Amino acid sequence: MADRKTYHHGNLRQALVDATAALVEAQGPQAFTLTEAARRAGVSAAAPYRHFKNREDLLEEVARQGFEEFALRLERAFDGGAPQPLTAFLRMGQAYLDFASDRPGFYMAMFESGISIAGNAELASASERAQGVLVAAADALAQRLPEGNRPPARMVANHIWAMSHGVVELFSRGKPGSRSPVAPSEMLESGAIIYLRGLGLIPS
Template sequence: MTKRGYHHGNLRQALVDASLALIEAKGPTGFTLSEAAREAGVTPAAVYRHFAGREDLIAEAARQGYEIFGDLLDYAYDEGRPSTLAAFEKVGRAYLAFARRYPGHYVAMFESGISIQRDPGLNAAATRTLGVLEQAAAGLAQRLPEGRRPPPQMVSAHIWAMSHGVVELFARGSPGTKSPFPPEDLLETGIGIYLRGLGLLGPDA
């Protein structure tokens, strides 16, 4: 593993970057604060100027991940409009792209056991990210009569779960789970079937 080091005044971010490299290599519980310090090129004592422990360090990596993730989803949704299906497809593809491009952040966010309630900053970043999907779902619901509109929180949770499942099973190289179809195609068809089942898309949309 390459030693990263840091520039004066940026120790906090250097430690986060070090933790991301270690998370990718060893998982969220496979390294110590001393290893993160060594990777960043500082003494273990220096870590405690910024983080109380390993979980605080991972929580900051997760917070930054949610910030990046939220920006990607927001951009993807805006790029896909005015077609509702295209917007949701782009959001799903952004989910897959994020997991591939930012594996350390992804693991910190979803596989570390760190609760998004751990601190206000992490909670705000995660809530904002989920809000992108809820906003999209609320826009979709306008296609139906008021009494038949599904709760946006439910729709966004289902889309999130579907995207997460495709990532976990077919987009991260899990042993024994190879699909004959590309992950993007699995997610695209799954979203289409789901939205049509709710009556949110017509058969030709």
């Protein structure tokens, strides 16, 4: 009966995605099963196979949706570089931390599940969209330098992404370093400023 009701509302696929995100948050990305996701969504154990080939396929959809929301949050935070690129760039750092805190199941599916992003075209596109915001922001910061002295925007974006992920993994979400007297947001902002200053992207 629950299965038919879900289909009546046309939301079984999304119900499974949301159920999986919750399971990933609670158990980690390797521990959940399709049967558990189906049970949490209130449908039969066979129902997920109408939309997903296997648990990896479902996990990839969770990650894809996560990257889409993540990219949107970064785009809103950057806001075209207003009122000036550095302020907008640092806002994105907070948006990164907020997403990891607000949507841990999706974040873990994106970055901690071991899925192959390159093997799924839609997932790869969503991931690239998110990275593209950071690349555009890094490029905007570099405009103050002569063209020949500008560091590669994608390199800068990747370094900042890695720094942000490191702060999340070590100092957020109950990780061992979360007892640090320095807030994760302050740690990320100070680290980003030191890095950008070292590249000459912001004045010393």
